[in-house]
């Protein structure tokens with residue numbers, strides 16, 4: 001213990017000296033606990049939260065769960081439980097949904113153990129996929145019973161892992177491909193494995209690896225913009241160039257795009273270490289869609305899908321800024337909202353702040369996820385908590401959290417007579433066949449090379465009216481079909497009874 005205190009003391013002196021004597025570009029200024037141990041794991045007291053934490057007008061903030069060391073990425077299950085990855089604990093934790101509506105998770109259980117630094121998670125076709133530092137694996141998951149079944153099988157192995165940026169994220173795109181982000185092995189260098197500093201993609205079975213986009217130093221999180229289907233990824237700019245350069249980035253990621261690292265940063269600015277003699281590469285690099293302030297470390301990004309928020313938050317993106325270490329004065333340490341105007345210009349506003357006050361840090365946000373209740377959940381690997389930010393004062397809307405259980409499926413289906421269900425379902429099946437829906441939705445009917453999006457558990461998320469509304473305006477890249485209302489309802493009845 002004395003040794004630990006002594007070491008800490010020396011470190012504090014060194015860190016202090018850094019700020020006085022060292023050149024600004026070598027500045028180290030980070031909450032010491034989280035630098036040494038990865039996570040403080042202490043939730044701030046209520047008074048501190050009331051006194052310091054700030055949210056936009058009309059929103060409220062509280063703690064949904066605490067005591068979760070190194071809480072990193074988040075993913076909601078189909079029944080409203082929240083998965084939290086804890087890479088340093090080798091674990092994926094399940095927080096049970098807030099069915100009693102008190103604004104806190106009802107319980108927790110360890111879902112997966114002994115993984116190799118599990119980080120990103122997503123669901124597909126009855127599987128829970130988890131990205132480890134050098135692999136992506138999957139295991140059967142039943143959202144109703146909250147249980148995994150069978151073995152964790154690795155569908156991708158040999159992804160370059162470890163070293164500097166070792167977290168891996170995995171998400172399924174609207175096109176059905178599995179996207180995996182891989183950070184660089186270093187601050188700035190020429191990589192030996194070109195899959196580093198890139199977003200890769202695979203078929204759901206792990207085959208067909210391709211580099212989707214490159215030159216992304218550490219794209220920790222990404223999400224597809226509703227409406228456009230565009231892929232946006234956060235990216236952390238390099239260190240050791242000074243307090244205010246280079247910007248961290250939000251990139252609109254296109255297939256084959258090169259975003260510059262290590263040759264360029266920001267808007268095609270040559271990197272002092274590797275830019276010289278690489279003019280063509282620098283010029284061809286894609287500038288960020290939005291530059292964050294230097295060293296702010298944008299990690300999690302989630303587009304707002306809820307419509308239960310003020311108009312200017314609809315379609316906004318929430319981004320967790322983990323906060324600086326390579327800066328004389330700390331910066332970042334908050335969740336911001338990004339707002340697109342009609343010309344596509346993006347502006348940034350504070351969404352959840354107060355983690356940082358006068359150089360004192362009580363939390364570091366990592367990921368953002370929108371819950372089935374329309375509230376926003378934010379992981380914090382410094383305080384070891386999950387924050388919950390909701391619009392409208394009520395702590396939680398229990399009714400919305402309690403997702404329809406299977407037996408309550410499709411209430412409006414139950415309202416139809418048996419005869420009508422049979423007739424509609426038969427017409428719906430015929431329409432489904434004629435419109436060749438199967439080419440994108442049935443694995444066995446997909447055309448060679450096409451990636452399919454299985455239709456599953458629809459009744460957990462849609463009723464007849466909901467599917468009708470979806471078919472009027474499907475999410476791209478799904479095409480819209482010229483069905484009339486009765487035809488859409490026929491298809492809805494067919495799908496809800498069979499998927």
Ligand code: HEC
Nearest residue numbers: 174175432435436437440453456475476477478479481491
């Ligand atoms: C060209 C490929 C394509 C065709 C053809 C297609 N879809 Fe889709 N569909 C998609 C994609 C991609 C998605 C996922 C969009 C997203 O990200 O939400 C989707 C999503 C859906 C969903 C929502 C699934 C969910 O889990 O929320 C339904 C329902 C659906 N499609 C029904 C149909 C029906 C019915 C037809 C035929 C009339 C059809 N689709 C034809 C590509 C297609």
